Amino acid sequence: MAAQTSTKFKAGDRVRVSSREHKGHHRTPWYVKGKSGVVVKAHGAYTNPESLAYGGSGEPAVQLYLVQFRQKDLWTSYGGPDSDNLCVDIFEHWLEPA
Amino acid sequence: MASKHHGNDHHGHDHDGHGHDHESPKAHQGMSKDQELSYYALRVKALESALVEKGICTPDEVTRAVAEMETRTPADGARVVARAWLYPKFRRRLMTDSKTAIKEMGYDLAGGLPDLVVVENTEETHHVVVCTLCSCYPRWLLGRPPDWYKSLAYRSRVVVDPRGVLKEFGLELPPSMQLKVLDSTAEVRYMVIPRRPRGTYAMGEAELAKLVTRDSMIGVAEALMPEGVKA
Amino acid sequence: MPAVHDRGGVPFDKPIEKSDHPIQDWEVRIDGLRAVLARKGLLKTDEMRRAIEALPREKYESIEYYAKWAEAVEAILVEKGLVSKADLDRRMKGQTR
Numbered sequence: 001m002a003a004q005t006s007t008k009f010k011a012g013d014r015v016r017v018s019s020r021e022h023k024g025h026h027r028t029p030w031y032v033k034g035k036s037g038v039v040v041k042a043h044g045a046y047t048n049p050e051s052l053a054y055g056g057s058g059e060p061a062v063q064l065y066l067v068q069f070r071q072k073d074l075w076t077s078y079g080g081p082d083s084d085n086l087c088v089d090i091f092e093h094w095l096e097p098a
Numbered sequence: 099m100a101s102k103h104h105g106n107d108h109h110g111h112d113h114d115g116h117g118h119d120h121e122s123p124k125a126h127q128g129m130s131k132d133q134e135l136s137y138y139a140l141r142v143k144a145l146e147s148a149l150v151e152k153g154i155c156t157p158d159e160v161t162r163a164v165a166e167m168e169t170r171t172p173a174d175g176a177r178v179v180a181r182a183w184l185y186p187k188f189r190r191r192l193m194t195d196s197k198t199a200i201k202e203m204g205y206d207l208a209g210g211l212p213d214l215v216v217v218e219n220t221e222e223t224h225h226v227v228v229c230t231l232c233s234c235y236p237r238w239l240l241g242r243p244p245d246w247y248k249s250l251a252y253r254s255r256v257v258v259d260p261r262g263v264l265k266e267f268g269l270e271l272p273p274s275m276q277l278k279v280l281d282s283t284a285e286v287r288y289m290v291i292p293r294r295p296r297g298t299y300a301m302g303e304a305e306l307a308k309l310v311t312r313d314s315m316i317g318v319a320e321a322l323m324p325e326g327v328k329a
Numbered sequence: 330m331p332a333v334h335d336r337g338g339v340p341f342d343k344p345i346e347k348s349d350h351p352i353q354d355w356e357v358r359i360d361g362l363r364a365v366l367a368r369k370g371l372l373k374t375d376e377m378r379r380a381i382e383a384l385p386r387e388k389y390e391s392i393e394y395y396a397k398w399a400e401a402v403e404a405i406l407v408e409k410g411l412v413s414k415a416d417l418d419r420r421m422k423g424q425t426r
Contacts, residue, residue: 025379027283029230030331031257031338043213046285052375064284066215071260071279075338080261083276089284138396139355144420145403146362148412155365163368164361230337232378233394242360244349248394250336251345258338266345281337 007063007092013039014098015067017090025053028094036098037069040087048091063092170241172312175289178203178239179315180306182218183294192216192291205239214239218291219317223276226264226317227288228256236287240315247316257281267318290314292321333389334382341390356395363402372405380404 009015019034027049042065047058071084078084129137149155178200182189192199196214214236217225229235230253235243246252256263260279261271271277280288292314298306301324313319331339366372380401381389389397406412 025375025382027231029281029283029337030335031230041215043215043284043286049284049375049378052373053379055373055376058375064286066286068278075258077258079259080277081273084260084278085276086257086279086281088281089286091284134392134396135353138393138399139353140421140424141403141417142355142359142362142399143424144417145399145406145412146358147420148416149362149366149406152411154371154411155362155369159365160358160361162361163364164357167360167364228337231334232381242352244347245394246345246347246349249343249345250339250341250390251343253336254339254341255345263345267347 007042009039009063009065009092009095009097010042011039015039015065015095016098017067018094018096022050024050026050026094028090029088031074032067032069032088032090035069035073037067037073039065040068041066043089046091064089065092065095067095167237167242170238172240172310172315173307174205175236175240175312175315176307176310177303178216178289179291179310179321180303182216182291183298183306184303189218189291193218200239212236212238212285212287214287214289216289216291217278217280219293221275221293223278224264224271224317225278225280225288225290226256226260227280227282227290228253229282230254230257231281231283234282234287236289239289240312243316244312264318267313269319290317292317292319295321295323297324332382333384333386334378353395355399356393359395359398359402363398366402366406371409371411372402376405377401 014036015038016036017028017032017034022028042063044064045061046064048056048060048062049058052058066087067090068085068087070082071078071080071086072082074086146157146160150157178192181203182192188199188202191202193216196216200214212234219225228247233243233248235247237243252263257279260277264271264277282288292310294306295309298309305324309322309324311319311322314321363372363377367374377398378401381397383404384397384400388400392400403412403414403417407414
């Protein structure tokens with residue numbers, strides 16, 4: 001059972017994705033690292049894939065957030081309108097306040 | 099961190115005490131596609147037989163797991179969408195607490211399954227779902243994902259050129275509409291409620307469900323138009 | 330360069346092939362086998378993913394989807410000492426088509 005952890009962020013918060021290097025299994029895609037966006041939803045706590053992937057228990061569970069990015073902030077060549085965006089589920093330990 | 103696994107004949111896997119495998123039958127360089135498929139067909143058989151012999155599982159268990167998987171098809175998702183189109187309260191429940199809403203329809207979502215977030219397409223916003231890191235998909239509601247969803251081409255292009263990808267699927271959105279891409283990177287799965295087509299006001303749940311395609315629940319297509327109604 | 334599995338925005342010069350291939354028996358079987366092993370707590374999805382991500386780039390980009398699953402299931406089970414490559418190789422040699 002996932003441990004209850006308090007949330008660092010809430011919907012509406014501006015966050016920046018860490019650009020640190022992480023050689024093992026993790027679920028933060030390269031194209032959002034170092035980018036800033038807005039928290040859309042706090043999903044709650046989930047067991048940590050970075051530990052589960054290596055036989056760990058995944059505890060302590062980590063808060064997961066749906067973060068929204070402007071496409072134009074992600075891709076210099078983005079051809080669509082300014083309003084287009086992209087949302088990614090990101091774990092709390094990959095996020096900093098922006 | 100764990101050692102990297104190299105699928106071919108490199109060292110690093112002495113865990114079972116059997117030492118190195120210098121001559122792996124898996125010489126993938128130069129294997130034709132047919133050879134590759136034959137190889138894996140045999141390898142999977144070998145895997146299953148090894149596990150069965152060790153008493154780790156039975157062939158019957160595997161067969162039952164396969165049968166379970168086959169019970170889920172896009173028709174299940176379509177039923178959920180049709181109900182959402184008809185009943186605004188159900189739609190709200192579906193979008194805020196999908197597990198409860200889906201359970202109402204008789205889908206027994208046992209614990210341990212990924213969470214489902216259902217989003218709806220509107221006049222202003224269109225959604226499309228991907229898993230750039232692997233192939234995450236709401237299988238337990240929609241069945242297996244299509245090959246293209248799992249393809250490197252889709253995973254790569256739909257995040258950077260979603261309008262181009264949608265165009266390839268025959269869907270062109272006006273610039274006035276917002277296009278939102280959802281990359282399922284964790285244990286939450288996403289499903290789209292496509293817009294309800296015009297001319298369907300007299301239709302019941304079963305008829306409406308027939309208009310809801312798998313592709314429309316991923317977001318690369320709209321729902322089908324009812325017969326005789328112009329788009 | 331992003332890791333081999335981290336494909337968002339990575340140029341890949343192939344059109345999106347929209348047709349589905351009919352699923353083969355072995356693909357269905359590895360799908361079922363994975364589910365059974367997961368249910369028994371012997372194979373986590375995260376471990377599978379980690380093993381798939383460790384495939385060499387050339388292999389990752391060329392072999393079929395379920396072939397990656399077969400590779401990953403084997404790798405994790407070997408890692409856990411539940412099967413051995415040598416044994417699997419022997420069984421393959423003894424099999425007929």
